[in-house]
Amino acid sequence: MNRKALLHNLLPQTQCRRCGFADCEAYADSMNSGISSPNLCPPGGETTREALFSLLGMPVEPIRPIHKDEEVLTALIYEDECIGCTKCIQQCPTDAIIGAQSVIHTVVEQWCTGCSLCVSVCPTDCITLVPISDPALRISVNESGVRYSEMKERLAVHGRLDEQREYLDVEDRKQESLKDIVAAALERKRQVLE
Ligand code: SF4
Numbered sequence: 001m002n003r004k005a006l007l008h009n010l011l012p013q014t015q016c017r018r019c020g021f022a023d024c025e026a027y028a029d030s031m032n033s034g035i036s037s038p039n040l041c042p043p044g045g046e047t048t049r050e051a052l053f054s055l056l057g058m059p060v061e062p063i064r065p066i067h068k069d070e071e072v073l074t075a076l077i078y079e080d081e082c083i084g085c086t087k088c089i090q091q092c093p094t095d096a097i098i099g100a101q102s103v104i105h106t107v108v109e110q111w112c113t114g115c116s117l118c119v120s121v122c123p124t125d126c127i128t129l130v131p132i133s134d135p136a137l138r139i140s141v142n143e144s145g146v147r148y149s150e151m152k153e154r155l156a157v158h159g160r161l162d163e164q165r166e167y168l169d170v171e172d173r174k175q176e177s178l179k180d181i182v183a184a185a186l187e188r189k190r191q192v193l194e
């Protein structure tokens, strides 16, 4: 495995873009090229920062305040205010949001990395980040990376526009089954919050 791959493997695969890059792989590429400092990944916390400096053979630099280990968060959609616009789904790097056009959307906690990318795109401000109900539910770094890779492959095959078009057709083809999935997910979420 080359150094860029090793650097990439050390990153948390949250794909949150808070390092200033499009995803974890792009940041690993920049570090490997000597362009970026290894202390730009807030979700990685101290452990990741120290491992990155070590792999690059650089003296560990002091932690920045924003790079301390963070609380484990997950997205929560307030379904009463969801208008089913699908904007959040299009942002999610791990396909952790379920829903269809004009249908309530919900987050599958086990697949959410807490990246917050869905929060800012919601036109009704009905998505927020909350502490995860059980830290054991947090998606593993490996599974997060796999889900992101699969999403990128799908977009590469169909193209984002085609995928959106296909998604808009989902209501006709699968609305009833998606409604069942959403209803079950919402019920699980309600039970967790009670
Ligand atoms: S998890 Fe870290 S490396 Fe990956 S996109 Fe977020 S800030 Fe960048």
Ligand code: SF4
Residues within 6 Å of the ligand: 074, 075, 091, 092, 093, 094, 095, 096, 097, 107, 111, 112, 113, 114, 115, 116, 117, 118, 119
């Ligand atoms: S549901 Fe939102 S916070 Fe969770 S992974 Fe998807 S975009 Fe990120």
Ligand code: SF4
Residues within 6 Å of the ligand: 077, 081, 082, 083, 084, 085, 086, 087, 088, 089, 099, 105, 121, 122, 123, 124, 125, 126, 127
């Ligand atoms: S962006 Fe907001 S309103 Fe649109 S589907 Fe997602 S949660 Fe619902």
